Amino acid sequence: MPNAPEILNPVIHHISQAQLAKYADASGDDNPLHLDEEFAATTPYGRTIAHGMLLLAFVSEAMTKAFGRTWLCEGKMKARFRAPVFPGDTVTTTGTLKSTTGTMAMYQIVVRNQDGVDVVTADTTAPIFSF
Amino acid sequence: MNLATLEPGQPLFNLKMVVTADKVRAYLVAVEDDDQIYGEEKLAPPMAVVALVMGMAIRAVNLPAGAVHTGQELEFVAPVRLGSELECGATVSHNSVRGGTRFLVLQITGAIDNQPAMLGRVSIAITGEKEK
Numbered sequence: 001m002p003n004a005p006e007i008l009n010p011v012i013h014h015i016s017q018a019q020l021a022k023y024a025d026a027s028g029d030d031n032p033l034h035l036d037e038e039f040a041a042t043t044p045y046g047r048t049i050a051h052g053m054l055l056l057a058f059v060s061e062a063m064t065k066a067f068g069r070t071w072l073c074e075g076k077m078k079a080r081f082r083a084p085v086f087p088g089d090t091v092t093t094t095g096t097l098k099s100t101t102g103t104m105a106m107y108q109i110v111v112r113n114q115d116g117v118d119v120v121t122a123d124t125t126a127p128i129f130s131f
Numbered sequence: 132m133n134l135a136t137l138e139p140g141q142p143l144f145n146l147k148m149v150v151t152a153d154k155v156r157a158y159l160v161a162v163e164d165d166d167q168i169y170g171e172e173k174l175a176p177p178m179a180v181v182a183l184v185m186g187m188a189i190r191a192v193n194l195p196a197g198a199v200h201t202g203q204e205l206e207f208v209a210p211v212r213l214g215s216e217l218e219c220g221a222t223v224s225h226n227s228v229r230g231g232t233r234f235l236v237l238q239i240t241g242a243i244d245n246q247p248a249m250l251g252r253v254s255i256a257i258t259g260e261k262e263k
Contacts, residue, residue: 013163022161026154026179028186032196043197044258052200053182057162060178064166072174073210079203 004066004105004128008095011062015050017087023054050085055120058093059109066095067105067126079122083113090114095124103127132193134226134233134257143191143221143237148183150175152213158182177207180217180249184239188221188253192235195257201234202254209248211241218242224252233260 024030029051032039040048056079063071085091091114095107105128111120158179159169169176211217218241225236234256241249 019161019163022157026157026161027182029182029189031189031194031198033199036196039196049199052203053178053185054162056203056205057164057176057178057182060176061162061164061166064164064168064176068168069172069174069210071207072168072172072177073207075177075205075207077203077205079205081199081201081203 004097004100004126006097008062008066008107008109011058011065011093012090013058014090015085015087017048020048020050020054020087023051027051027053029053045084047086050087052081052120055081055085055091055111056122058091058111059120059122059124062093062095062109063107063124063126070127070129074127076125077122079120081120083117083119085113085119091119098123100128132191134192134235134260137192137223137226137235139223139225141223143223144187145218145220146187148187148217148219150180150183150211150213150215150217154183155179155213172210173213175211175213177205177211177249180211180241181205181239181251183217184219184221184241184249184251185253187219188237188239191221192237194255198255198257200253201256204252206250207248208250209243209246211243211248215243217248218245228260231258231260233257
């Protein structure tokens with residue numbers, strides 16, 4: 001396992017309505033806010049929005065690429081949803097090392113859309129090992 | 132379920148679910164994660180486990196259309212192997228209405244053989260609610 005990188009490799013995803021349908025099927029979260037254009041048009045968002053948990057999957061993906069099994073087995077995440085993500089958006093997940101202890105690395109993660117808006121911010125913690 | 136009657140500490144469900152390779156595969160396709168580590172280690176992505184438990188919680192509470200997640204805290208305590216039987220649970224942690232919006236916080240858990248594998252806390256906002 002490598003030591004904690006200063007910067008995580010960015011993870012980029014283009015969001016589509018088809019992806020939201022797949023996520024709803026896989027997760028069981030079939031809230032019409034994510035799936036039904038007609039219903040979503042009546043909400044303050046005006047159109048369907050991505051599942052928040054889908055965006056957190058991107059955070060976890062970035063951490064998994066950096067820390068592998070240790071993230072899968074002992075990771076921690078505290079996330080805040082800042083703005084909606086719509087089909088057609090492209091979101092980029094980046095991470096910056098905030099601090100380390102002897103055994104843990106703490107990161108500030110940002111999921112940002114193509115307009116530079118932070119849609120999710122998260123603090124994550126992953127175990128690190130010294131050899 | 133009437134959201135207004137939910138009390139802090141109230142358990143919502145305790146159910147068992149097998150984390151099958153098919154469920155995990157469908158999840159990985161949906162989130163477009165092609166990392167080989169899951170297949171090599173025969174592990175479920177922790178967020179897949181969270182998603183499956185959250186799906187149960189959403190159905191148990193019967194969240195109204197338009198409910199949105201506002202925050203999430205997660206701790207992955209132990210790996211979840213493909214084929215594991217996961218003991219899933221959710222408990223009400225907070226339930227209040229302010230300014231016409233209901234703020235609901237649920238504690239969610241996933242355990243294997245009575246040992247925790249995932250702990251979580253999810254914050255949900257539901258607009259159009261009346262204060263008591």
